[in-house]
Amino acid sequence: MEGRWTRLGLQLWAALVLLFLFVPILLIFFYAFNTSNIQSWPIPGLTLKWFSSTWEDPDVRTALGLSLQAGLMATALALILGSCAAFAIHRLTFFGREVVSLMFVLPLALPGIITGISLNAFFSFNGIALSIWTIVIGHTTFCIVVVYNNVLARLRRTQGSLIEAAMDLGANGFQTFRDVTLPLISTSIVAGAMLAFALSFDEVIVTTFTAGAQNTLPLWIFGAIRLGQRLPEVNVVVSFVILVTIIPVVIAARLTGGGGASRVPAAK
Amino acid sequence: MRDIVLPLALPGVAAGSIFTFSLTLGDYITPILVGGAGSSFIGNVVYANVGIANNIPFAAALATVPVAIMAVYLLIAQRLGAFEAL
Numbered sequence: 001m002e003g004r005w006t007r008l009g010l011q012l013w014a015a016l017v018l019l020f021l022f023v024p025i026l027l028i029f030f031y032a033f034n035t036s037n038i039q040s041w042p043i044p045g046l047t048l049k050w051f052s053s054t055w056e057d058p059d060v061r062t063a064l065g066l067s068l069q070a071g072l073m074a075t076a077l078a079l080i081l082g083s084c085a086a087f088a089i090h091r092l093t094f095f096g097r098e099v100v101s102l103m104f105v106l107p108l109a110l111p112g113i114i115t116g117i118s119l120n121a122f123f124s125f126n127g128i129a130l131s132i133w134t135i136v137i138g139h140t141t142f143c144i145v146v147v148y149n150n151v152l153a154r155l156r157r158t159q160g161s162l163i164e165a166a167m168d169l170g171a172n173g174f175q176t177f178r179d180v181t182l183p184l185i186s187t188s189i190v191a192g193a194m195l196a197f198a199l200s201f202d203e204v205i206v207t208t209f210t211a212g213a214q215n216t217l218p219l220w221i222f223g224a225i226r227l228g229q230r231l232p233e234v235n236v237v238v239s240f241v242i243l244v245t246i247i248p249v250v251i252a253a254r255l256t257g258g259g260g261a262s263r264v265p266a267a268k
Numbered sequence: 269m270r271d272i273v274l275p276l277a278l279p280g281v282a283a284g285s286i287f288t289f290s291l292t293l294g295d296y297i298t299p300i301l302v303g304g305a306g307s308s309f310i311g312n313v314v315y316a317n318v319g320i321a322n323n324i325p326f327a328a329a330l331a332t333v334p335v336a337i338m339a340v341y342l343l344i345a346q347r348l349g350a351f352e353a354l
Binding site: 108109110111112113114117118120121204205208209222225226 | 286287290291293294295296297300301310311314315317318324327328331334335338
């Protein structure tokens with residue numbers, strides 16, 4: 001269909017876009033090994049000293065602990081709520097189903113600052129002190145979406161005849177779910193959990209509005225960059241966050257087959 | 269291309285644009301870090317009024333602007349069939 005030059009042009013363009021996206025990220029990795037604490041290119045030499053000093057920084061450790069806790073709890077909540085919602089939307093027909101379905105996806109389509117400020121207002125209106133729990137609630141709002149999208153997409157692709165066959169052969173509702181439905185959707189649940197954790201782990205905006213005095217890792221990075229302090233350590237932490245975020249996303253993409261890990265196919 | 273591929277891809281393009289547009293609309297991190305002086309976006313003003321000036325009513329009022337913009341945007345996207353391609 002396409003001529004040789006069109007193909008070549010598209011390939012070149014794609015390569016340029018990828019470079020534009022990933023060269024700055026690669027630069028961070030190089031700076032994390034920089035012997036000098038001044039960021040300039042080319043770097044004078046390679047060292048591991050920033051890794052040990054970052055690891056010994058109590059602020060970073062506390063922030064890492066909080067990020068991990070909040071991420072795991074938000075993922076767990078999102079798994080339960082998101083997959084239940086996906087089952088409800090898939091199995092039941094009720095008035096306003098499309099609207100409810102849209103409302104589940106909306107937290108991801110709204111700017112984070114809206115979610116953040118409304119949660120913040122809600123918590124202070126009800127006299128709820130900001131803590132790790134408010135962070136978890138804030139993260140859960142958008143983590144639900146990825147779990148919901150993944151599980152719903154899988155449910156729509158799953159043949160209903162398999163479940164009917166299990167029921168015909170005498171399995172009760174729980175047996176059917178455990179032996180047929182769950183194995184069919186398990187990879188989509190794992191993929192949803194991976195993406196949810198990755199989203200939660202590098203979230204800044206909603207976290208800013210729902211965290212009290214605590215710092216998650218991204219908040220620590222943001223604060224340190226703005227004050228221009230401890231920049232070598234920032235490079236180390238950023239490299240770490242990038243890895244922790246990218247690895248689950250890659251696994252999720254593998255599990256759902258192809259890159260469109262969070263997409264819902266049009267087929268209904 | 270113009271008569272077949274673009275119309276077929278349009279719902280997907282609209283669906284993708286919802287997320288990119290909404291992410292840009294509320295973001296204050298990027299403007300603070302790489303924006304330099306005079307980069308006051310909606311997100312920055314809201315952020316400054318909640319965190320520093322403690323003028324929450326003003327921040328809330330300003331935050332309704334992106335909500336309204338997104339509502340209109342979502343309606344248009346729905347017309348283009350974006351929700352089926354979400």
